[in-house]
Amino acid sequence: MATDFLDAHRRHWNDAELLFRETRWANADHLFGLAAECGLKRLMIAFGMSVDPVTGTPQIRNDKVHANRVWARYESYRSGHNAGVNYTLPAVEPFQDWDISQRYAHSDDFTKVIAESHRNGAKSVHSLINKAILEGIIL
């Protein structure tokens, strides 16, 4: 299947919100991380990240990262691009304590507070995606 970061961002975000409303903290938390990663990768493409023309995945190894490491990668693309000026993220990285391997963890390890902090992170990415669509930076 080909990569579509924009669509993936949307479905992860929408499903995460659904689960969050149902107090399913663990999987909501997991999906907020994926939503942030996909959203930022879509923006990174707009700011110059090269992707494989066939699969649509990042070509540079350093860019193949998850939510906990994508923040810094995003910043390096954003700060080097003219259009990136208006696309800053909060300086504090909200996904430092998020890890893809947590999908194997026990539900009880996830709380509302944890999910909420990652929700805020994903939300700031979601706002940037909406803004980029309105500005025509991503179509």
Next chain:
Amino acid sequence: MTTFDQILPSIHEVLIVQKEHLHKLGPIIINRDLNGRVRLVLEEKLRDQSETAKLTAAIARAMSDALGPHGFPVDRMVLFESSFEMVKQGALNFQLEGFDDVTVIDRMATETDWSNITPIATETPRIVFFSIKGGVGRSTASSVAAWSLAQAGKRVMVLDLDLESPGISSSLLPDEKRPVYGITDWLVEDLVDNGAAVFNDMVASSDLSRDGEIYVVPAHGRDPGEYIAKLGRVWMPKINEQGLRQPWSSRLNRLLFDLEKSWKPDVILVDSRAGIDEVASACITDLGAKGVLLFSIDGEQTWSGYSILFRHWHRTGVVHEIRERLQLVGAMIPEVGATEYFGELCERSWTTFAEELYDEIPAGELSDAYFNFDQNDETAPHFPWTIRWNRGFSALQSIHSRFQHLDEDELTAIFGPFLRGVHDIVGFGAEHL
């Protein structure tokens, strides 16, 4: 094929067909993106509303067809947003003519948009010198105005904001008196919170004034340094740690207030860039100028340039905020045939102002209540303050030495009406001129 100028008329045509049903959709945003492609933005609550779905689809279809390359395929023509305030943030917006509840959001690649009119600064009066064309003696006139105000005992600050073609400082300062830094340096340092490092070394006092003071703030310092690399960063907005964004024109405004606080001038003269340019926009609309002097020579380029600007102010609904600050200056009035030349200049100026800036007086009403002037009304903004062409003042480089042997009578003969006007704006009285 639809081109840019047909976007708004096409949308108008599409919406007029549905005018009686539009209220069902609530407020509507027409979003014109950075590439000039348009989408319809509706409130989030309409996303799944079946009663309005048909209407939305019909408009989306018609708009997509009408706009062609300036629209989107019909399935991507409409966006639903929960916060219209967020959508409007940071972009020029104006009402679509004829529709109370339809707002056009216009996103541009430039930082300034000529429509964000800052109220007149309440502290020190600021006067902006602008021209559509370069080479009409605008910078020379600002130097002369600075000199004349200083002769009247005033503390005058002159800013060279013609960043792409700096020059005014050389007419007011000999080389050895130039400060180390200029406005460009401050704008670049400010981005990294280092403005203080250059602030105290970017102003020099001119030796030309006897009774007052002329403080010159040049575009760059004695050594321009990596000027092009700095100029390319001047326009950067500054974003603080909380994510608050300060556009470059606000940064410039902050610099002006800081300079005012430190040097306490009685008046600030800003030499702006010529043409419909980013810096000029900031100078004219964003700095809270009390007077905006539009330097003009009679010619097609001048009038079509001013028409474009005036029409933009009209369309974006800011005419009332800006028009009372404008004043036309007739530059380089020729020696031969001066009267005929002036007559022509005045007529063209009046036509241009009347078309877009002056109110139309409804039949049977008194003109006093309206912003409207006769062609020959000497107090009107279109009525040119004149500056006569003069060989001695036509080259900016020689002005510094020229000033040192200045004959005030000669100056009045050349710049009289213009200088009286400038003194008037700042309320200093011009009886001596």
